[in-house]
Structure formats: structure tokens, C-alpha cells
Amino acid sequence: SQTIHQWPATLVQPVGSPLSLECTVEGTSNPNLYWYRQAAGRGLQLLFYSIGIDQISSEVPQNLSASRPQDRQFILSSKKLLLSDSGFYLCAWRASGVPRNEQFFGPGTRLTVL
Amino acid sequence: GQQLNQSPQSMFIQEGEDVSMNCTSSSIFNTWLWYKQDPGEGPVLLIALYKAGELTSNGRLTAQFGITRKDSFLNISASIPSDVGIYFCAGRRQGGSEKLVFGKGTKLTVNP
Numbered sequence: 001s002q003t004i005h006q007w008p009a010t011l012v013q014p015v016g017s018p019l020s021l022e023c024t025v026e027g028t029s030n031p032n033l034y035w036y037r038q039a040a041g042r043g044l045q046l047l048f049y050s051i052g053i054d055q056i057s058s059e060v061p062q063n064l065s066a067s068r069p070q071d072r073q074f075i076l077s078s079k080k081l082l083l084s085d086s087g088f089y090l091c092a093w094r095a096s097g098v099p100r101n102e103q104f105f106g107p108g109t110r111l112t113v114l
Numbered sequence: 115g116q117q118l119n120q121s122p123q124s125m126f127i128q129e130g131e132d133v134s135m136n137c138t139s140s141s142i143f144n145t146w147l148w149y150k151q152d153p154g155e156g157p158v159l160l161i162a163l164y165k166a167g168e169l170t171s172n173g174r175l176t177a178q179f180g181i182t183r184k185d186s187f188l189n190i191s192a193s194i195p196s197d198v199g200i201y202f203c204a205g206r207r208q209g210g211s212e213k214l215v216f217g218k219g220t221k222l223t224v225n226p
Contacts, residue, residue: 032212043117043202043218044157051212059213090156100164102147103214105156 002027004106006091012112019064019078021109023091026072033074034092034103035066044090050074051096086113120203120217127193128225135220136187137203145206146179146186147214152199160201161188193224 007022025031035047048066050056056066063082067075074091088110092103118137127133137146145164149157161172163179163186170177176189186205190197203217 044216046213049212057212092156100162102145102159102162104159105149108154108156110154 002093002095002104004091004093004104006089006106006109008109009107010110010112012114013081014114015083016080019076019081019085019111021076021089021091021111023074023076023106024072025093028072028093028095030071030096031093032096033068034094035074035076036090036092036105038088038090038108040087047076081113083113086111118203118205118215118217120220122220123218124221124223126223126225129193129195131193133190133193133197133222134187135201135203136185137205137217138185139205139215140184141207142183143205143215144183144208146177147204147206148175148177148186148188149202149204150199151202151219157202190222193222195224195226198222198224 003026005024032051034049036044037047038044046059048056048058050068053068064078088108090108091106094103095101118139120137147162148160150160151157161170161177166179166183167181168179174191178187180186200219200221202219204214206214
């Protein structure tokens with residue numbers, strides 16, 4: 001069966017510091033991968049999605065970036081965090097080439113920027 | 115970006131009551147999804163709908179894909195305390211298969 005992991009679970013970082021959040025998926029190959037951000041009490045905002053290694057689409061201009069160095073690894077990064085980057089970051093995966101397949105979410109990373 | 119109009123924003127009910135929430139859009143969707151998010155966790159897929167008029171159940175949950183393809187509703191019957199959480203609708207537009215559009219969520223509180 002497929003599982004999705006996110007690391008770390010929680011993170012407290014000062015403004016201006018760098019960021020690296022990791023997402024890995026097990027039990028599937030060539031998944032579509034997604035990064036979302038959820039502000040407190042708000043809906044989900046799609047940040048990036050990837051349909052393959054080094055194929056990444058950005059949905060929202062910001063100081064975040066994403067990379068996919070391996071088939072089942074998705075990284076969310078920032079060079080300098082802003083206060084507004086605080087939130088709950090969710091990674092999701094979806095099987096590619098399978099009809100009627102949907103996105104499944106990881107456990108999330110709670111980021112607090114102080 | 116586009117969002118779905120999800121209502122109500124929050125609900126406070128007594129255990130045993132039925133619950134109904136809905137999502138509407140100005141655009142046509144070819145897929146409607148309902149997710150539940152427990153505090154501090156990622157959303158979990160509850161029900162997926164792919165055809166206009168489709169009515170699908172998952173235990174005490176029932177969801178329908180609106181005939182106009184611009185709306186969907188979720189019903190929960192005989193609520194229990196573990197139904198507490200935030201319920202999100204999500205839709206996929208025709209031609210936009212990699213992206214889901216999410217509602218802002220309905221926060222459900224069940225009083226025992």
C-alpha cells in the first residue's frame with residue numbers, strides 16, 4: 001500500500017532563516033505530487049505541483065520554491081522566511097495514469113515563523 | 115484563485131442529529147470530492163463523485179453530484195462525537211485535471 005510522509009512535523013523558525021520541508025511517498029511510482037499551504041482556519045492553497053522529476057509548476061508567486069530530486073521526493077524550500085509563511089503545509093500525491101484517482105494528503109508540517 | 119462557495123462555515127449540533135453541508139460554483143466541474151480534516155492532521159478523502167446526479171454513500175455519509183454540475187452536498191446522518199472536524203469540498207474542472215479547487219471548509223462540532 002502507499003504511504004506519504006512529511007518531515008518535520010513541526011518547525012519554529014526565525015524570520016529571514018531558510019526553510020526545507022520534505023515529502024516522500026512509498027509504494028507507488030511516478031506519482032503526481034503537490035504542496036499546499038493552509039492558514040489557520042482557512043482553506044487549502046495550492047503552491048506547487050509536479051508531474052515528474054524536474055517538472056514543477058508554481059501556482060502562487062512567493063518566496064517559496066519546490067524541487068523534486070527523486071521520483072518520490074518533493075521538497076519545499078525558502079531562502080528567507082517571512083512572518084506570512086507561517087501555516088500548515090500539506091503534501092499530497094496522486095497516482096498518474098489511473099482513471100478516477102484522487103489526491104491523498106500527508107500528515108502535514110506546522111510551521112511557525114517568529 | 116477560484117474557490118468553491120462552501121456553507122455553512124461552521125455548525126454546532128447535538129449527537130444524533132443529521133448534518134447537511136454544500137458547495138456551489140459558478141463553473142462546471144467534472145469531479146466533486148469531500149474530505150475530512152481532524153485537528154493537526156492532513157485531510158482524508160471521504161467520497162468521490164464523477165457523474166452528474168450521482169449519489170454515493172460511505173457509511174453514515176452520503177454525497178451527491180448536482181445535476182447542473184455546479185454543486186454538491188454532503189449529509190451525515192446520526193452524528194457522533196468523532197464526526198468533529200473540518201469538512202472540505204473540492205472540485206476538478208474539465209481540462210484542469212491536475213488541480214483541485216477547494217472550499218473553505220465547514221467546521222463541525224458535535225456536542226455529546
